[in-house]
Amino acid sequence: MAEFKEISPNAPLGAKLHNWFDNRFPTLFAEYRKHMSEYYAPKNFNFWYFFGSLAMLVLAIQIVTGIFLVMHYKPDAAKAFESVEYIMRDVPGGWFIRYMHSTGASAFFVVVYLHMFRGLMYGSYRKPRELVWIFGCAIFLALMAEAFMGYLLPWGQMSYWGAQVIVNLFSAIPFIGPDLALLIRGDYVVGDATLNRFFSFHVIAVPLVLIGLVVAHLLALHDVGSNNPDGIEIKKGPKGNRWSPDAPADGIPFHPYYSVHDIVGVSVFLMAFFAVVFFAPEMGGYFLEYNNFIPADPLVTPAHIAPVWYFTPFYSMLRATTDLMVNVLCVIIALAVVLGFVKCRCATAFKIGAAVAGLVAIVLLKTFDAKFWGVVVMGGAVIILFFLPWLDRSPARSIRYRPDWHKWVYAVFVIWFLILMVLGIMVPGPIFGTPSLAWLTNELVAMVGTLFYFGFFLLMPWWSQLGTPKPVPDRVTFKPH
Numbered sequence: 396m397a398e399f400k401e402i403s404p405n406a407p408l409g410a411k412l413h414n415w416f417d418n419r420f421p422t423l424f425a426e427y428r429k430h431m432s433e434y435y436a437p438k439n440f441n442f443w444y445f446f447g448s449l450a451m452l453v454l455a456i457q458i459v460t461g462i463f464l465v466m467h468y469k470p471d472a473a474k475a476f477e478s479v480e481y482i483m484r485d486v487p488g489g490w491f492i493r494y495m496h497s498t499g500a501s502a503f504f505v506v507v508y509l510h511m512f513r514g515l516m517y518g519s520y521r522k523p524r525e526l527v528w529i530f531g532c533a534i535f536l537a538l539m540a541e542a543f544m545g546y547l548l549p550w551g552q553m554s555y556w557g558a559q560v561i562v563n564l565f566s567a568i569p570f571i572g573p574d575l576a577l578l579i580r581g582d583y584v585v586g587d588a589t590l591n592r593f594f595s596f597h598v599i600a601v602p603l604v605l606i607g608l609v610v611a612h613l614l615a616l617h618d619v620g621s622n623n624p625d626g627i628e629i630k631k632g633p634k635g636n637r638w639s640p641d642a643p644a645d646g647i648p649f650h651p652y653y654s655v656h657d658i659v660g661v662s663v664f665l666m667a668f669f670a671v672v673f674f675a676p677e678m679g680g681y682f683l684e685y686n687n688f689i690p691a692d693p694l695v696t697p698a699h700i701a702p703v704w705y706f707t708p709f710y711s712m713l714r715a716t717t718d719l720m721v722n723v724l725c726v727i728i729a730l731a732v733v734l735g736f737v738k739c740r741c742a743t744a745f746k747i748g749a750a751v752a753g754l755v756a757i758v759l760l761k762t763f764d765a766k767f768w769g770v771v772v773m774g775g776a777v778i779i780l781f782f783l784p785w786l787d788r789s790p791a792r793s794i795r796y797r798p799d800w801h802k803w804v805y806a807v808f809v810i811w812f813l814i815l816m817v818l819g820i821m822v823p824g825p826i827f828g829t830p831s832l833a834w835l836t837n838e839l840v841a842m843v844g845t846l847f848y849f850g851f852f853l854l855m856p857w858w859s860q861l862g863t864p865k866p867v868p869d870r871v872t873f874k875p876h
Contacts, residue, residue, distance in 0.1 A: 430617050433639075435646030436653055437623035439873040443513035445660030449506040452661055453499050454609065458602065460496040468548070470594035472587040475550035476690045494676040500542055501682045502668055504705035507535060515783075516805065518792035519622040525784040527619065530612040532780045537608060539706070539777070541601045544593040546703060547585075551687030556700045558593075559585045564713070564773075567766040584693065625871045626792030632870060645871045681820075699822050707819025708812055709773045712848070714823060715841035716769035723842070725757045772845065779852050786855040791864035798862030808851050811844045818844070 402414040417424050467486050469478040482489035511531065514520055520528035547558045562585065566576040581588030620630050629643040636642050647653075677683040681704045686697050702710050732753040736746050760768065791797045794805065818841045825833045826840065 430613070431650040431654070432648055433642075434617055434649045435629070435636075435639075435642045436621045436649050437625075437627075437629050437871055438645055438647045439623050439625060439871040440621075440653065440656070441624055443509070443516070443624075445657060445664075446506045446510035446513060448657040449660060449664050450503070450510055451609070452664070453503045453506060454605070456495060456499045457503065460492050460499065461598065461602075463492045464496055465598055470548070470591050472550065472590050472691075475548065475590060479549050491672070494672045497683055498668065498672050498676055500545065501678070501703075501705065502664075502671075503538065504542070506664075507538060508705075511535065511780075512809070514622075516794045517622055517624055518626050518787065518789075518794075520784045521622075521626075521787065521792050522784070523619045524616070524622060527612060527615045528784055529781055530608055530615055532777075534605065534608045534612060535780070536777060537601055537605045541597060541605060542703070542705070544597040544601065547590060547593045548597065549687055550590065550691045551684075552689045552691055552695070552697055553684045553686035553700070555585060555691035555693070556697055557702055558589070560700055561702070562589075564766070564770050567764060567770055569763055569767060572767075622792075623871055624793060624795060625868065626796070627867065627869075627871050629871065645873070701820050704816065704820065707817070708815040709776050709819075711815040711819040711837075711841040712776055712845045713769040713773040714819075715838050715845045716765055716772045717838060717842075718765050719839075720842050720845070721760050721765050721768060723846070725760055727846075728753045728756050728760075772849075776845075776848060779849070783852065783855075786852055787859050788856050789859040789864065791867055793867075796865040796867045798864060800862060801859075804851070804858070808847070811847045815841060815844045815848070 399418045400414055402411060406414075413424075464482065467478060467482050467489065469475055479493070482493055484490075486492075514528065514531070543558075543561065547554050562576055562579050565579060566572040568575060577583065579589075579592075580586075581592050620628070623629070627645075629645040633644040634641055636644050636646065638648060671678065671682075684703075701707065732750050735749050739746060739749075789797055789801070794802060818837050821837050823837050826835050826837055
């Protein structure tokens with residue numbers, strides 16, 4: 396036990412209270428100093444660095460509102476929809492809590508997508524932050540699971556049939572598919588057992604995993620230090636600033652500087668958030684669909700089944716994986732093998748091995764149904780993000796100092812991601828009603844977008860090294876406000 400620290404009897408009350416807690420709970424203040432007052436963050440953070448703290452804010456909103464919703468919700472297929480209506484109509488403030496929760500779900504993905512894009516722009520996944528990025532991707536994966544399971548709980552038409560479609564996809568997995576789908580549903584159809592399973596995971600299991608991953612994400616971040624728009628490691632730079640001679644010269648204490656800085660972002664975000672809650676909680680049917688205000692009916696299938704907007708890019712990739720897509724992939728693999736034989740300056744044994752691997756891949760693509768490969772593509776679109784630290788080989792970490800054409804590659808990537816998001820909402824088939832453009836279908840455009848998405852990452856070890864980067868300064872560039 397550490398020795399008690401004495402304080403003057405004439406000390407201010409606040410100082411006495413601080414000393415009392417410090418003597419009995421010193422770990423609290425040690426962790427506060429480590430992660431707040433003595434954690435030196437780069438002084439050139441910009442607008443993009445708001446979204447990490449906003450993600451934590453939305454997580455808190457979802458947990459608190461979720462607790463209040465659980466008090467009145469009935470995880471019973473016969474009563475679930477009615478309990479939601481009861482919350483909306485009869486529980487004091489229930490409509491407000493429900494709309495905060497539903498709007499918070501979309502807001503969560505907005506800030507997480509922007510947070511991940513910031514990491515992509517500034518190379519926040521590069522050494523030594525690989526583990527920080529991996530934890531972040533795991534958070535994204537857990538968030539998707541949490542959103543999917545929570546989507547079923549209102550037991551409306553779209554949530555019911557959306558769950559039916561997505562769960563049935565797992566049955567396309569060879570050998571284990573039907574048993575896996577049965578395990579997920581807990582029954583042969585989406586019913587009461589499925590609702591109870593999803594409720595348990597949504598309320599208890601996945602939130603615990605999510606909170607654990609967030610803690611690990613923050614601890615790993617504070618161990619290696621935050622990245623910045625210049626991609627410069629301030630820990631390796633000169634030491635000494637106005638707060639400590641041993642602290643990085645380009646760093647400032649997170650508290651009070653960035654804690655106050657983030658309050659500005661929180662204020663703006665909350666104004667936009669509550670504007671949606673009060674004036675547009677349905678957001679034109681994108682946050683809350685019309686069909687979800689209708690009780691689930693297993694005997695009536697909606698004309699068009701589409702997931703919530705934040706799943707639609709990956710849903711577009713799923714729908715794009717048709718027999719045509721499989722054939723195109725086979726051609727791409729064959730061309731890659733031929734090009735490798737002609738251009739690659741590697742050993743003959745390696746070329747032969749690559750050719751055999753390509754042949755096996757083509758055989759597998761043609762053996763299994765396109766529906767299965769759609770599931771693989773949809774899952775692979777998320778899993779590939781985990782490997783980004785080892786795919787990017789650019790000498791410059793930040794987009795600021797990479798060749799200008801790299802910025803256009805990133806811009807096209809974002810545009811295609813948004814196009815896939817829109818296509819996932821649209822009805823399959825021709826995009827335009829003109830007969831001459833009947834060939835331009837939703838699936839065809841989505842196929843091009845899917846190929847670009849995977850090409851962006853799989854070819855990154857090659858294209859990220861092309862071009863001459865701009866000189867990276869030794870110190871962070873910072874202009875005071």
